[in-house]
Amino acid sequence: MIMEKDISVLEETINRLNFRFEALQKITQLINLASNFEQVLDEVMRLTIELVNAQAGVVILIDQTTGELSSHITIGGRPREELGEEPKWKLNKGVMGAILKVGEPAIISDASEYPIFRDELSKAIRCTVINALCVPLKRKGETLGVLEVFNKKLSTEESKEGDKGVAPFTAEDQKLIVSLSNEIVMVIENAMLFNERERKVVELDNLLKATEAIASAMQLDPLLDTIMERGMKVMDAEGCSVLLVDEKEKKLQFVAASGAKKEEVKKLSLNMGEGVAGWVAQNDQPLLIDDVSKDDRFSKKIDETLTQKTKSLICVPLKVKERTIGVMEVMNKRGDRTFTERDMVLFKPLSAQAAVAIERAKLYEDLEDMYISTVKSLAAAIDAKDPYTRGHSERVTRFAMLIAKELGLDDKTQRDVQLCGLLHDVGKIGVPISVLRKKDKLTDEDWKHIRRHPVLGAEIISPIAQLKELIPNIRHHHERYDGKGYPDKLKGEDIPLISRILAVADTFDALTSERPYRSGLADKAALEEMEVVKGTQLDPACVEVFVTGYRKGFIMREE
Amino acid sequence: MIMEKDISVLEETINRLNFRFEALQKITQLINLASNFEQVLDEVMRLTIELVNAQAGVVILIDQTTGELSSHITIGGRPREELGEEPKWKLNKGVMGAILKVGEPAIISDASEYPIFRDELSKAIRCTVINALCVPLKRKGETLGVLEVFNKKLSTEESKEGDKGVAPFTAEDQKLIVSLSNEIVMVIENAMLFNERERKVVELDNLLKATEAIASAMQLDPLLDTIMERGMKVMDAEGCSVLLVDEKEKKLQFVAASGAKKEEVKKLSLNMGEGVAGWVAQNDQPLLIDDVSKDDRFSKKIDETLTQKTKSLICVPLKVKERTIGVMEVMNKRGDRTFTERDMVLFKPLSAQAAVAIERAKLYEDLEDMYISTVKSLAAAIDAKDPYTRGHSERVTRFAMLIAKELGLDDKTQRDVQLCGLLHDVGKIGVPISVLRKKDKLTDEDWKHIRRHPVLGAEIISPIAQLKELIPNIRHHHERYDGKGYPDKLKGEDIPLISRILAVADTFDALTSERPYRSGLADKAALEEMEVVKGTQLDPACVEVFVTGYRKGFIMREE
Structure with a gap:
């Protein structure tokens, strides 16, 4: 016996399949945005919010090298400017920690149980979070992050005039987002990879331009200015300084420091082993320090003299053919960030170039000096x-x-x-x-x-x-x-x-x-x-x- | 009245929708391969062949800058090594031209009418092409290429033992591929963009390494060797030479040429305006020549002396602060290719670096020379x-x-x-x-x-x-x-x-x-x-x- 009910079930299935197909197509379309990572995240969330008729959503991603979490909140149909500060998600704490640990999707019917939803996130989206649907984003069993949507809107039939209530997220909502989660991961990962490549191109291009500028300078003083200027630009740093080994005095002599007068800088020196720069020169090893106030090697003397405040720094030896001729450091990554291993990777070729150029300029000036000295000596002999x-x-x-x-x-x-x-x-x-x-x-x-x-x-x-x-x-x-x-x-x-x-x-x-x-x-x-x-x-x-x-x-x- | 037939139509629709959804998911998966362009094309074709049960397929892409066509053939389940040479597709000719012009999909029931299918393609896939389904690949109305599948296999019911016949492609096949073509275009474009970015990273990296090597050389002769070696590497060229302006003699003096002995090279010079190099120096403009035998400016004299055979070349002026100090050229792009505008874009920063380094080395050698001359003169005066x-x-x-x-x-x-x-x-x-x-x-x-x-x-x-x-x-x-x-x-x-x-x-x-x-x-x-x-x-x-x-x-x- 064929029932009307069977037909309507089949028709509903067809509708759902069509809806899913269209949803998948929409997500796939986002590949086109690959070159703009933030926009990809925004569109992924906007689409997800729309699919389950939610008020807002967030995608939280785990940095695969540092383990740090970054998030991107989207409120359906509202501009980003209206958002508050993103909550400080913690990898191993609270609801986020639980979902990442279990790695399974979850419907949270009462968000007020969780402080991060109730307080931080509610503040960020300027609206109380009442319920949530959380779906982990995985690739090959590995959890890359979580996608969360909040406050399912009441359908037109359910909502009454002035009703501020929300509907519960359904198993069907969860199933839909889970079924698309693979594609969402792919679109996000693709955008990340793109972002990464794009960043690499910009970095290499900056490095190349820096190298060109460094190669053009013949005399030491303008060369040092170029090295500092480009060093800060490439590394996105607030400051840069260069110290050279004084073989005779067994010291590290400051020859350049951004923001300080040349004459003052040239009065500054460190003993081998003294301060971070002295440690780097003596141990012939680069250093990356997140917070110098927690590092015993840091000597306050220089900061005091140059009236600067060093927080984070990278310091590397300047080497020419296995010989350490000095050290170069950049400090305080702009935007209140700290330097990463990635910055170190970028700093090394730059400092290698600087070392070669400094040695070259010194050789040239030495020859000039020798010329004048020789003529002077012979003239003096004639006199x-x-x-x-x-x-x-x-x-x-x-x-x-x-x-x-x-x-x-x-x-x-x-x-x-x-x-x-x-x-x-x-x-x-x-x-x-x-x-x-x-x-x-x-x-x-x-x-x-x-x-x-x-x-x-x-x-x-x-x-x-x-x-x-x-x-x-x-x-x-x-x-x-x-x-x-x-x-x-x-x-x-x-x-x-x-x-x-x-x-x-x-x-x-x-x-x-x-x-x-x-x-x-x-x-x-x-x-x-x-x-x-x-x-x-x-x-x-x-x-x-x-x-x-x-x-x-x-x-x-x-x- | 509900009929069994209705139910089976609905069920069939559900099956088709599920099949389409899975096909779309499979295509979207290919984003993951983005870093390997050839593999992406191969997988796209393998999937398309499978979807319509064809024997082989080809994707033909139009280079958006040059208008040249490149193709990628795939035979279902067979390794690439078994393929013959790809046919020489022409943008405005034959069946390809027609499809690109009309921009609509087409089913070709008798491929023997078209020479490129009958002869070239049949040879390439080592099997006679009998019929075809062609779907243009478009983005925002613009045709980027064509996707073609050949020889639909008979289904198990249709085929008899030893049957070598093929089934006709159906309107349903065409609809399926058309419905997926947007996603196919996206996946391919994404891979192309990636490929492009990857190539840019490699190029910049090569350029940076070249710049580093060039910056390290102090003396002119080893510097010129480095410039040639790196010039050939970065540009993927068979040869490289450097000529410097001799202000006194108003000539262009060869100072380095790959593969030739230094002494021989130094005997060679050109007048200003003579040959390609002379033209570049006199007009202060770069030149890219695909085939020097068709260029009146080319002088055979150098090739004869250095027993080399120049086909294509890029020649650019070497400039230091607006002054032309010489020219640098690379010749014969390896792999029998010709240089492109893209190569020119890459060659310019390299030659700029070379110019600065040459000027620097000359200044240094000049100072050394001045030192010795001065001491010599004073010693002679004493004698x-x-x-x-x-x-x-x-x-x-x-x-x-x-x-x-x-x-x-x-x-x-x-x-x-x-x-x-x-x-x-x-x-x-x-x-x-x-x-x-x-x-x-x-x-x-x-x-x-x-x-x-x-x-x-x-x-x-x-x-x-x-x-x-x-x-x-x-x-x-x-x-x-x-x-x-x-x-x-x-x-x-x-x-x-x-x-x-x-x-x-x-x-x-x-x-x-x-x-x-x-x-x-x-x-x-x-x-x-x-x-x-x-x-x-x-x-x-x-x-x-x-x-x-x-x-x-x-x-x-x-x-």
């Missing part, structure tokens, strides 16, 4: 042939650089002035000592020798390709502004600027030095004398800035 | 005080470096030998010209002056921090192996090795040079004389390698 000109080239260089600075010349020209200052009298190699040391009046022959030294100096440096441009500066440093100098009787602006600068510096040193034939003038008298020859012997502009600079106290007489 | 020692320091340096090389000393020590050679007589600055030029017998006072020069030389370089280690080498270059030298009467191995080397080199140059009191010996006589004083005045080992080196012809007398 020393004549006891009256001992230290002459170095002093002239100092005076000339002051003039160059006061004239506002660019860095490259200032460097040229320095080299020319050191090399201007190199031609004296060829002047006999007897002439240089002569106390009697010089003969014409002696004068010939002396007057040859600028030409000889220019000749000596002429084979050095990199100094080609400087040759005229040396050749003409004994020209006079009025055209009565030597070797070429150049006049005024025809004399190269650097030669005019050297002439002023040279004259001041000559006037203030002992000579075989007279004693040296006091600085003040020398300056007066120079005012007199301003415009005849010397370039007036150069004399003026020199005198101004002298008055400002820029010239420290070491003698 | 020139005495007409008999003109060029002495440079010759001694050359002889000393030969000995160092023959002794197998490391690069750093060889560099030290060079510096010591240039600086060994720097103390002569302090020796009066009159003494140096004296033709008469030297007085005791004169000898005092002369014997002081090694000490003075050591003193002159003592303020140079970087040369600290070299001071003893200068001080002791006039010690004798038997302890009878000056200033400290050191003996044998107590004399620093570099000093012993300098003594041999110095002696050879002294013996072969004109002196006020005698004319210079011929080289052969000088070598004989040195054999005599070997073990008394000079270190025998140093003399031996020098004599050997001389005999091998390693000493080119330029005079």
Whole structure:
């Protein structure tokens, strides 16, 4: 006997199957949103809430590496801005703990029994949680999280005007969500994976850009600034500092710290083993510290001096070919977060790059320094042939650089002035000592020798390709502004600027030095004398800035 | 009246809905495979074949940027190895073109009408294609590809023993696949996006590693090797070359080319505007060429000299702060592919890094070169005080470096030998010209002056921090192996090795040079004389390698 009832049961089954199929299709559609994780969670919840006609819902996920819980609440049809703070879910406590432990779905008919529902969650969704349906999200037996919906709405027939009551969640509701839970897990996991990959791309891209910026810096100081700036950006940190090993002093010298003045920073150092940085350098191991106040290794001294407050930090050794040249640290992850192992993984290649670049910049500066020192030493040896000109080239260089600075010349020209200052009298190699040391009046022959030294100096440096441009500066440093100098009787602006600068510096040193034939003038008298020859012997502009600079106290007489 | 028939229709509907639901679930499951694109395609097809009971199927996708078609054939239950070559599908031709144009599904009852099914596809699946069901894959109205299944199998009731016939695809089959096609598109797109992201991660990672390697190289030659090696790896190219602008000659000089010897490469250059590289340098624009044989700019000269065969290439200008310092090119994408715009996007940051690193290495080498030139010039000026020692320091340096090389000393020590050679007589600055030029017998006072020069030389370089280690080498270059030298009467191995080397080199140059009191010996006589004083005045080992080196012809007398 076929009954009407049978037919209606079958028809109801067909309706339910169609509904389920559509629900599944809707969930599957969410794959399209994969690139926006938050939106995927929101849509998953909105759909679930709709399927069982609930008021609100939450998806709580367990971080598979840290075990931490994160949640995402959705209230059907209401914007996220209206939500309160998410409750602090605990993995092993309360109702959440129970569901995760048992791993089975549950209908909770009286939510007021559970403080987290009654208090925290009710506050978050701005509405009292009365009942709940909880379904664990599993993949291959492993629980990844829980999906919970709250307060099933009364159907139109059940609800009366002004009724604030809720209906109970049914076994059918539970069955429906469980039947879709596999797909929900997949959609969420897919979005997580995507999110993860996307984050990796952003991280690598930041790292690559940092590496490019680091590779471009040649000099140490701008390099350190770049390293700090990029270090903070890549690591999303509030601060960054770099310390280098001082081999001689067996110390860790601060060379850069974000937010602090260079001069202050350079006064700071740690002993090997002292503080976190000292520990890292001594043990040659990276450190990740969540809260430095709980770590005995942390030394407060640095925070106090730099008036900063370190909470969490990552500190790694800077290594070049197995040799530790210093340490680099970032501190306080922005947004009040702490650093994770993942940050450490990111920090290592960055610090490796920084180490290589620092070593490179130091090598370059060392070579530059060696160049200047060598020229200085040889110039000093030439000066020393004549006891009256001992230290002459170095002093002239100092005076000339002051003039160059006061004239506002660019860095490259200032460097040229320095080299020319050191090399201007190199031609004296060829002047006999007897002439240089002569106390009697010089003969014409002696004068010939002396007057040859600028030409000889220019000749000596002429084979050095990199100094080609400087040759005229040396050749003409004994020209006079009025055209009565030597070797070429150049006049005024025809004399190269650097030669005019050297002439002023040279004259001041000559006037203030002992000579075989007279004693040296006091600085003040020398300056007066120079005012007199301003415009005849010397370039007036150069004399003026020199005198101004002298008055400002820029010239420290070491003698 | 309720009929049995109604019930069975309803039951059949329920079965079909359940089947569809399960099919949808199975397709959704494939999201889990997202990280393996090929596997996703394979599983999608396997599932589709199964759903309609077909023999084989293919999914054909349109590349949304290039419009190219790629396909993926699957034969139900058979491994991929058994497949033949995929047919060459054409976007606007034949049955494929028709389906893509109309964008509607179609059942093809006689596949033999279509050559691509009858011939190419039949060959690929090793079985004649008899009929087909084609369903376009669309997203938001846009056609992304086609899914096709072939040869519906006879059901158990229909098939007789040995029957090789096929059943016709039904409207129900078509409806089923169409109903799932949205989800299929999503799964495939998701996998494509994933694939894309994954590829981006690999690319960025390769680029980052390349950048790290490039940043570590200090000297130009190893740097160029690194740039080539990494360039080929990142770009998956068969070859790579680097050309630098020669400002003086207005040329593009080859400095590196993979697979060619350095010396050969360095003989190659192009005029500005000549060849692809010359065009890129002159126009300051990157070029991507699929087939150089069809490009007028390509010059065969380089391929001929380097015996290589360029097909496709990417060539970009190397720029440092808006200045073009050269070009870099990669050629022939491995696997017989051509480079794409995507490769260009990847090549740009790599070449930018290379440019910065090359400029940096050149600056460093330039500074090193300037240092040596300057020391050489000053040493030459000191030598020139005495007409008999003109060029002495440079010759001694050359002889000393030969000995160092023959002794197998490391690069750093060889560099030290060079510096010591240039600086060994720097103390002569302090020796009066009159003494140096004296033709008469030297007085005791004169000898005092002369014997002081090694000490003075050591003193002159003592303020140079970087040369600290070299001071003893200068001080002791006039010690004798038997302890009878000056200033400290050191003996044998107590004399620093570099000093012993300098003594041999110095002696050879002294013996072969004109002196006020005698004319210079011929080289052969000088070598004989040195054999005599070997073990008394000079270190025998140093003399031996020098004599050997001389005999091998390693000493080119330029005079």
